[in-house]
Amino acid sequence: MSWQIAVDEPLPFELLLPRSLEEALELGYKYAGRAAYLAGGCDLVEQLKLQWSRYEYVINLKTIPGLRGIRAGNGFADIGALTTLSEIDSHPGVREPAAALAQAASRVATPQIRNMGTIGGNLLQDSRCFYYRGPWHCYRAGGVICDARHGISSEHALFGADRCHTVSPSDTAPALVALDARAFVRDASGERAMPVAELFVPPAENIRAMHRLHPGQILTRIRVSARKGRRSAFIKYAQRAAWDFAIASVAVALTMEGGLAREVRIVLGGVAPIPWRSTAAEEMVESQAITPASIEAAARAAITGALPLDGNEYKVPLVRKLVREALSQVA
């Protein structure tokens, strides 16, 4: 990165305009390490301008037909990876089967960012830790220290940290994990589907990456399958109601069958390096009626195992409150 604080325009790069996925994959493979894929550009263009990223080629995915738009089909909604967050927020085909996703999309940053930002970019965004993005040589940046752990840790992880204490910044990620959504990834060998949850990589496994996609792979679409009787909700806490990433967020999904909650998913955002599925909390509600007592049990279970640093213990009661509120909302 550039340490020059007077820099805020990019180095020259060549913008490549592939007409097909195959061409985009080929270009990604050809320029591996020297090229980035451009979707909404909300983060990439800023990174290029700060010269934190110095790619020589930018491969514009927006010129590829078919990557943008929502197709509500028989029992599922397919969301192209380049669909903007405001399209998702306002689409009736999403709101009904996937309320948590629409709510999450509507809580991202600002209207302008939602008009530009895509679901693919929102899912695959990089860590927002200010040490990692600043002039520090932290673990994630290839160093041997977590500066936040010894410095300012108010934004950092309660769960799942391993040397690095960054958090998953995405609002839509917990929602899609809670909805058991599937991600479709294209590479040279073709297209394969995986649970959205498997897109994300914890620092214990790879401390330099937030997701599992490699150069030469492109996230093409997300599929949310409808489930009869499913209810879902997303709630985000941030110090400011616009722009801010979540201090903590939660997505909850469950299906009511005969007064009992089934297939309960409780997924936390902003408190772990990946969208954090709290199975302990889920178990408190699974196959139970949603009552004040089961809600409280889940809220308490959600914070078990939290390992706060000096500055982020305040997130613990926030998580408890989030789980309580989200479950109350779907009850």
Next chain:
Amino acid sequence: MGDDSELTRRSFVRGGAGFASAAGAGAAAVSQLRVLGGRNPERREAFSEVRFKLNGAVVALRAPHHRTLLLALREDLGLTGTKKSCNRGHCGACTVLMDGQPIYSCITLLLDAAGHEITTVEGLARDARPHPVQQGFMDRMGSQCGHCTPGMVLSGAALLARNASPSRDEIRQALSGNLCRCGNYPHEIESLLAAAGVPIPVVTIHETQGATRFKTISPALDARDKACGGARYSGDLGFHPDDPFPRPLIAKVLRCPYPHAEAGAVDDAQARTVAGYRGMITFRDVPGVSGSDRRCLNSKARYVGDAVAAVAADNQYAAQRALELLKVEFTPLPPYPNAEYNLDHGIRAIHGEPVAGFAGPQSADKPTVEFTRGDVERGFQQADKVIEGRYVTQLQCHMPSEPHCCTAWWQDTHVTFWDTQQSVFAARETLARALGIPAENVRVVCKHLGGGFGGKCTDTPGKTLYQCIAALLSRKTGYPVRLEFTMKEELIAEDSRNPFVFYLKTGVRKDGAITAIDCKAIQRTGGYASSGPAVVEVAGEGIINTYRAANYRFRGFSVYTNSPVGGEFRGFGHPQAVFARETHMDEVAEAIGMDPVEFRLRNALHTGETVTLGVAPDVPLGNVASERCLRAGMEAIGWSRWQHPSRKTGRLRTGLGARFSQEHTGRNASDGLVWRDRSGRYHAPLGSGNIGTLAHTGIARIVEEALGVSPGELDVTWADSANCAWDFVTDASRSVHCHGKAMYNAALDLKHQLSKGGGPRADFTPYCDPRVDVNPILDETTGKITRRPEPKLSRHTIELARRIVAEGGVIGLGWYAYNPRVQSWGASFAEVEADMETGQVRVVKLVGVHDAGRVIYRPGAEAQIQGGGIMGLGFAMTEELLLDPHNGFPVNQSLYEYRPPSILDLPELVPVLVEAPDEAGPYGAKGLGENPIFDAAAAVANAIFNAAGVRVRELPFTWRRVYEALKRERRLA
């Protein structure tokens, strides 16, 4: 500064480690600097042609691929209505519509506009008639500084296109991606309601007789230019054929990456290979300035971001490239970021002595400022209770919508600065002194300024003087040179609000009488003094005045640290002091079981009682409105609902809090000049800056009223040091009161001259009322006070007057020196809801009651209360430039992480205007620009105590801080 002493010690016990980590980061940076050229050979720019529809017409441009839509619109197409602010997608000033949808043009590549339809603020009007949203912004004062207005207007127009009658909530959502640092959100919402045809209620004024003449409201002087994109700010110039200079060279500054380091020689051998590179200056090319511990470029860098060298090139890309290729060796030195530590240990490493004094660095045992009256020890003996507390304030950054931007053009012996400048005359003197040339050879112009807040006031040589960098590069290259700050430079490298630690101790009798106040204040001034010592002085005034105390002592220390430099910022020490004192006084009232407002009323000063000010030790107060302000606020918030926190239960608890203060409304002298030309038109060339308070509109109304002419007969111009009446500075809430009074006097003089026949005039003695207009003046460079100065115009005004007379104009001349008895009064009341489980605090309502003396331009006055309240809410709730506790590196280096309030973060804001006129002001008017920023912090702190039973004595009140206070006091639910 917020570190407790234990943490501080730890970081210094581990000084080696902290230092090593600083060196590590820097070493990496330096090694990267060295290898850049090799690893990143010059890249060829890739060009393409792009076609898109722009404001209804197809345009075709050939541009490099890395060009953003924002730069193309502004620089290639001259559409500078689209503003450049953060340039990173964190503010919304660059908003344009793409196919009708608002987007940020600063993070959109130009090539991505291909085939789309782009609408800018210039494209909204139809048949030269403003768009209804633009008309709404003109009619409802939707603009303060106006820099965020084009983006707001476009977001608003997009909303109305899909929803013709939006609710307030829908409007707030639609505008939530547009930051307004003036905090003009309530008026922006009203502007859209007006555009949608919804009637809007008006604010009540607690007025006194005589107000009627200022009842009619018309749009502000430059409302149309701001709403329609025609207002050209400093950074907009150079892209239109009718601008005063051609496209300028772009300067970039090499800034030190360490908190404390010695820079070696700077080598630009590699930079010279960059096409378009024009030259470099370094600390070796910059002379020292007497009376300042700082130069515009420094070899010893004293904070992260300190300027070392600068380059100029044909465009920003080449300038950046050249900057990266400069070779410089930094020798890091141990950083000393903590003021209390530096004072306790007498750290001399930064400037030879630890304390910044008015006359330069001084020893740790000598306070920068000391005020005493009576004997505090005796006062404490007379007390029934003695209450002590420690209060901490944070580093707040101005973050104006328009970044600092100066274009300097050195032609022969003269330099012109088109600068982002509040105070063109003070800047002219200061810059001339720093450059070693006569002030007559310097001109400073600033027609539109995108927010100042004290951060763009070059009134002392202790400021950054970045303008000199542009001037010296212009002299070297022969071209106009522009230096425009990035958002990171704005956050880190420019002056900010000094953090303080206050140790307060107050003695009180059971009946509520204060027997003594003792305060030790430690201010972190950062790497340089800047305005730090004067800020300590004003903070001291804030601590000891307002309440009656026979005994007081204030000792304030401005302490050098290796951290960002603190200086002038709206309120100038008062916001920090008012937070500390008003939180403390709440604790004093609590200790004797008295209602906090009752306690304030009991101790508030009355008309004729004396206060101590830097300019004079014993000033008898003019028209005091303390009781009126407090009672109006009690009514507006419903203070009768107040209940002691011990009676509150439940997880969510509400609380009420109050704060009160006395506030200065000006300083120093102003000239006034009003004239009539041969055709019979009247002219008011205002010397005060156009910083968004709309003071120019207020002063124009004063002049019109005094002359008895209608608005159509008066031409108003402003802020050009070559063509305006001299004014000392534009800060200290002084424009309408001080410059307004001088212009009022000039108008009376003109009437008198015209009644005499208006012949040519050789005598340039200004008119003033010796009873109220002639007052002590403090010379801030010498510290000398002239108790009764001679009313005399500055040479600038006399020169201008001569020119006008020679052209056959009839002139009226006026003068006024700030009368320190004119203090205004303010109270605020907050209602909060606190979550006892999490520490989340929501401000539900904020009432700001302010004595404006006389309300001259009502929309402007209420907007100052709302906008100051909102900026104060940022100070109270979210804003802080965080420094790493070990080495003082700024950590949250972006605007979104710094967290200024968005339009979605507003409580119900209730402005209340009180009139307590003082004859010294024009029609009785007092200043109002700064006072509302005191509204939030203490009132919210006291409301949090009232709700949750815990004191938060450190700003800002983030969820984390309140949670930790609840935990410490064992009050968590």
